[in-house]
Amino acid sequence: MSLPVKERFYPKLLMLCALTSILVVVLVGFFVFLQGYPLLAKKGFFSFLFGMNWLPGEGTFGILPMVAGTLAVTFGSLLIGVPLGVTTAIFLAEYAPKTIAFWTRRSVELLAGIPSVVYGLFGMTIIVPAVRFAAVNWFGDLLSPEMKTGFGIVAASLVLAIMILPTIVNISEDALRAVPHEYKEGSYALGVPRWQTIFYNQLPAARAGITAGIVLGMGRAIGETMAILMVAGNAPALPRSIFSPVRTLSGNIGLEMAYASGDHAQALFATGVVLFLVIMLLNGFALLVAGKGVRAR
Amino acid sequence: MSIKLKERLAEGFVWGAALLTVAILVLIVGYILVQGLGKLSLSFFLENPRRMGSEGGILSPLIGTIFFTLLTMSLATPVGVGAAIYLTEFTREGPLVRVIRFFTDALAGIPSIVIGLFGFAFFVVLLRPLTGGWSILTGSLTAFCMILPTIVRVSEEALHSIPQSFREGSLALGVSKWDTVIHVVLPSAFPGILTASLLGVGRVIGETAALLLTLGGSLLVPKSVFSPARTLSMHLYLVAMETGEFSVAFATAAVLVLVILLLNLAGYYLLRRLMARVGGA
Helix, strand or coil: CCCCHHHHHHHHHHHHHHHHHHHHHHHHHHHHHHHHHHHHHHHCHHHHHCCCCEEHHHCEECCHHHHHHHHHHHHHHHHHHHHHHHHHHHHHHHHCCHHHHHHHHHHHHHHHHCCHHHHHHHHHHHHHHHHHHHHHHHCCCCCCHHHHCCCCHHHHHHHHHHHHHHHHHHHHHHHHHCCCHHHHHHHHHCCCCHHHHHHHHHHHHCHHHHHHHHHHHHHHHHHCCHHHHHHCECCCCCCCCCCCCECCHHHHHHHHCCCCCHHHHHHHHHHHHHHHHHHHHHHHHHHHHHCCCCCCC | CCHHHHHHHHHHHHHHHHHHHHHHHHHHHHHHHHHHHCCCCHHHHHCCEEHHHCEECCHHHHHHHHHHHHHHHHHHHHHHHHHHHHHHHCCCCCHHHHHHHHHHHHHHHCCHHHHHHHHHHHHHHHCHHHHCCCCHHHHHHHHHHHHHHHHHHHHHHHHHCCCHHHHHHHHHCCCCHHHHHHHHHHHHHHHHHHHHHHHHHHHHHHCCHHHHCCCECCCCCCCCCCCCECCHHHHHHHHHHHHCCHHHHHHHHHHHHHHHHHHHHHHHHHHHHHHHHCCCC
């Protein structure tokens, strides 16, 4: 007895849908590499990556300042976002009464839904002036003029820290909840109080998942474009202080792709190649190594 | 320091962090609404932008956003939900499923600007005869790539929440596998799948970076899917950065925030419906 057509044919169609993600990832990688490769071959990958100067008009393409800028704002955002996010996750998993946990979780969800240009606008009109005030009044003597605009690493880190909070909170909370009950009960049975139990028992047990959350948050920070463009100042020069204006890798593409052509456009695609590789490595690490069991709920 | 004091301090610290997280959200949403709501009027919605958007309203970006969102969702929802059905109903855990999951997660992580570069090279340049270069179709195809993982993942969760007994009951009555999925599983999971689409809509509306490279950014009202357009998010960015006219930017941001709030509420309501249907978990 053979199955009717729909029983055999439709599931195959659904399989094609499921394979679309693979196709898209392969296509994205292929086309970005295809466009970026000629320039990388001509200039050399390492002189592109470690070149100090970005002067598209003169055909000089070095992205070290953007690499430094990306690293600076990413670590800045993690410095603020990780303690706040993990502590909020501890609150949700261990301390919060049911209704308060519910509302906190809804707030975090909403935070994830706000468009990045809205964060950018908030950053431009609230955070940048605040940073400018601090730079001028508290460190005025130490800083050169371009560092007193408010646009720069500090402002970008603050905005990014808010934007990566949802990723860190959600994944860390899942990780904390996935810790077997027996661990906590064992600790309580020994008379260990709540915070010590969390600190010495729950957190180490959830380490892998929390690491995955942090790495995925890092990926979001590196990939973010719009909000950063609006608050980072976008100067393609190596930062000399935490108030320096910087340009990130993603910002570099967003800023110049609109009018680039020829070698310049290829150099922007090559910037995309670097971004693509970094993100694939980070996410591969998070999903395969650190994140074992993170998604198993 | 006594243990009791330490415990108290830790508890205060943890509550403080959560409070700060919520306060940040309230501050941002409140600030945007306070700055932007005052500028909203009927004419703001019904007038086209003038002088690069620094004057006039948001009619053309609004129409652009609606066309673009509808087209993107009508591409992404069938494929995403189809993929989720395949992954939950027609496979067992195995190498193929693991590979598909890995790539779906990987796709979710690719920065939108990189997807934008791909969209530019592939849809704008290579497929120009089909897509019309910079156009709503190009932007939608690009955004499709970005929101696919969101829809797959949330639909999968909705399908997983349907108890196994629903399927077994249907199969035991002699209903075929395919008919069980279509007539029993899918209708039960429908609110959850709608939530997946709403989350997708939220992401599409907020997306900007990839669209800068693919949608064209035109201020004119789009005539067809082959016309260039701009969305509200793009409009906000371009107005704030190029004209410095913050009152228009804030009003646009307020519209975006209101839409996101509404989507969020609707998504929550639908999830409640789903939970009520499957007996609450």
